[in-house]
Amino acid sequence: MKKFMSLLMIVIMVMGMLAGCAAPAEEAPAESGEQMEMAGKVGLIVSTLNNPFFVTLKEGAEAEAKAKGLELIVLDSQNDPAKELANMEDLLTQDVDAILINPTDSDAVGNAIKLANGKEIPVITLDRGANAGEVVAHIASDNVSGGVMAGDYIVEMLGGSGKVVELEGIAGTSAARDRGAGFNKAVEGKLEVVARQVADFDRSKGLSVMENILQAQPEINAVFAHNDEMALGALAAVQSSGRDIMIVGFDATDDAVKAVEAGQMAATVAQQPDKIGSLGVMAAMDVIEGNAVDEFIPVDLKLVSGDMAMMEESKEMMGNGEKLGLIVSTLNNPFFVTLKEGAEAKAAELNLELVVLDSQNDPAKELANMEDLLTQDVSAILINPTDSDAVVNAIKMANKKGIPVLTLDRGANAGEIATHIASDNVAGGMMAGEFIVEMLGGSGNVVELEGIAGTSAARDRGAGFNKAVEGKLEVVARQVADFDRTKGLSVMENILQAQPEIDAVFAHNDEMALGALKAVQSSGRDIKIVGFDATDDAVKAVEAGELAATVAQQPAMIGSLGVESALKVLHGEMVEAYVPVDLMLVK
Secondary structure, three states: OHHHHHHHHHHHHHHHHHHHHHHHHHHHHHHHHHHHHHOOEEEEEEOOOOOHHHHHHHHHHHHHHHHHOOEEEEEEOOOOHHHHHHHHHHHHOOOOOEEEEOOOOOOOHHHHHHHHHHOOOOEEEEOOOOOOOOOOEEEEOOHHHHHHHHHHHHHHHOOOOEEEEEEEOOOOOHHHHHHHHHHHHHHOOOEEEEEEEEOOOOHHHHHHHHHHHHHHOOOOOEEEEOOHHHHHHHHHHHHHHOOOOEEEEEEOOHHHHHHHHOOOOOEEEEOOHHHHHHHHHHHHHHHHOOOOOOOEEEOOOEEEEOOHHHHHHHHHOOOOOOEEEEEEOOOOOHHHHHHHHHHHHHHHHOOOEEEEEEOOOOHHHHHHHHHHHHOOOOOEEEEOOOOOOOHHHHHHHHHHOOOOEEEEOOOOOOOOOOEEEEOOHHHHHHHHHHHHHHHOOOOEEEEEEEOOOOOHHHHHHHHHHHHHHOOOEEEEEEEEOOOOHHHHHHHHHHHHHHOOOOOEEEEOOHHHHHHHHHHHHHHOOOOEEEEEEOOHHHHHHHHOOOOOEEEEOOHHHHHHHHHHHHHHHHOOOOOOOEEEOOOEEEO
């Protein structure tokens, strides 16, 4: 028995030793467990994700959170202080360790921050500060010095005198207050501010506000906008007016930098939104780990302008009177009229001759237009197809002559093209569909008014929309109305008679949406309508509460980039096979 017990003890000891030897194999999970203990959960409340600047800020935060092993919960306040407060309440139920917040309003955000203070959850503000509540740190650019930078640049460019307009951001935000303070400090006693109006950091409002200012002010030399979205809206208004006015923005978003490089905007003050988001997560990690952080963490900024090197490059890219052709599907649609005007303005700027022909939505006329241009010794042809299949014969005709072809807005299903310049219509359709799903609470009956069959715009917008609503909304009617307002009206009248329950309509363009709007108004029914293109009529209808929304493209930019790309092709420069033009939801 003693011998048995001795043997048993030996076996137990050996097993213990073997287990001890095996311990190193468990080190990786143990280390992983330690990392999990170090990581935590952080909330990020963004003022609005309908602005590219804050989307980039969010992306910077997400990338840093992933690198740090942190869980990041992102909520969008949609520029609504009440929604911001609800977002804070939401996060406080989710056991977050710290909260990053980009305020909608520096005063209103105080209530949300005080909620977190009451729960002893540390708060860090990003880009915009807070006038109440306790925050651990504020991470932002020095907006005052950025405003001074913009003002000094405009003073210098105008030679120390002139008349300027200031487009202000959302009232109550620290960004609007500080950028305005810096700008006005720089121009005081030098420039006359002839108009100062709020446009809420919004592109469509920047457009409408600037249009009103242009009508009221006969003399304007420059515009300073508190952000690039308003600056780009102002740019569209100025381009439509035909006046020569310098525009300076703030944020250096991709669209604004492209506009500066194209010579359309004079400058923009460059912030680094991705870095603001990244530094916010880093600061939150420090707080979670009990490390001290600075009360203010500055992020560098600089002026992005057309410097001498860019001017020399621009000179090299000037044309020598070369002749370009532009074939437009129809000039009976405001969208394509604006596209044509953008192309004409850029052609004049680059010393190019532009011959414009209207296909009147007729593929046969389109082919005749191509034959016409090929007899006029054009060097390159821009074409906005009537139909992605039918246009192929016209393109192949140019291919045989060795004339480069660029497609605008709508693509071609065959033939050789140098580049295609357009918005991402699939993404735009999804944007519209997701908005309708959200607006209807995830269920309902919807009608889809389709564009001209065979066009890439109709195909892609429809594909994106149907992907977004699949399994959520029932499409009770889907009919072609050929991108036409009159047809949109008549088709919608027929659908209204046949369908007793309709909650919303998505039209592949604003012309059909406006036709559908007239039919719905006559019926007296309450039906939400979303369009596509953000034409002037549609934007006015959105502002009046008649249309729910429209997806904004930039037809003038499509035309302008088409001419610019054609010149690059003629100079033997490489161009991308697809040149995307950003879009956004106007609601």
